[in-house]
């Protein structure tokens with residue numbers, strides 16, 4: 001839930017809505033929240049995917065979110081950051097030619113960030129899209145994934161060392 005933090009009054013109203021939203025389904029006694037208020041502006045984050053093509057130039061390599069940031073809902077950012085550090089280290093240790101090492105790192109980054117970007121886009125479309133068509137797609141796809149978990153490309157636990165293609169997308173979306 002994104003809250004407007006530009007106006008203190010709006011924050012207070014939205015905090016009250018948030019407390020009601022969470023306390024009712026979780027069964028927490030809403031009296032516990034009596035007098036709860038905003039201690040300050042609520043932080044928000046941008047769920048957009050952002051990336052740089054070929055994140056190396058003239059002796060400067062970008063790693064982590066500076067090179068590619070994914071929607072944190074899928075929890076891949078820090079793992080990818082550490083992966084970038086490892087890949088760059090490995091390339092630098094292989095050669096005295098650090099310019100060539102930077103370019104090899106960037107090419108590998110484009111490849112794994114591209115796979116993550118593609119698969120996270122599929123996840124977002126299947127799990128988070130709203131509307132009747134999205135509900136119908138989930139009703140068809142989720143039982144098949146439960147029956148055969150290999151239908152879901154497993155970048156969340158296995159990382160982006162997967163080759164994914166249109167056939168994988170069709171299996172995930174229960175189109176085959």
Ligand SMILES: Cc1cc2nc3c(=O)[nH]c(=O)nc-3n(C[C@H](O)[C@H](O)[C@H](O)COP(=O)(O)OP(=O)(O)OC[C@H]3O[C@@H](n4cnc5c(N)ncnc54)[C@H](O)[C@@H]3O)c2cc1C
Nearest residue numbers: 045063064065066069072073074075076077078079080081
């Ligand atoms: C809400 C949320 C939930 C997340 N959940 C997960 C998760 O479950 N699992 C996961 O793996 N990842 C998660 N992430 C992503 C993860 O936090 C990031 O991918 C990771 O922190 C990126 O590391 P980084 O070092 O590239 O950038 P950052 O951690 O953003 O570090 C950049 C640092 O540079 C500093 N800085 C910026 N500008 C300057 C400047 N001009 N001068 C000096 N310093 C500067 C910043 O203050 C910051 O400390 C989440 C992110 C968010 C926002």
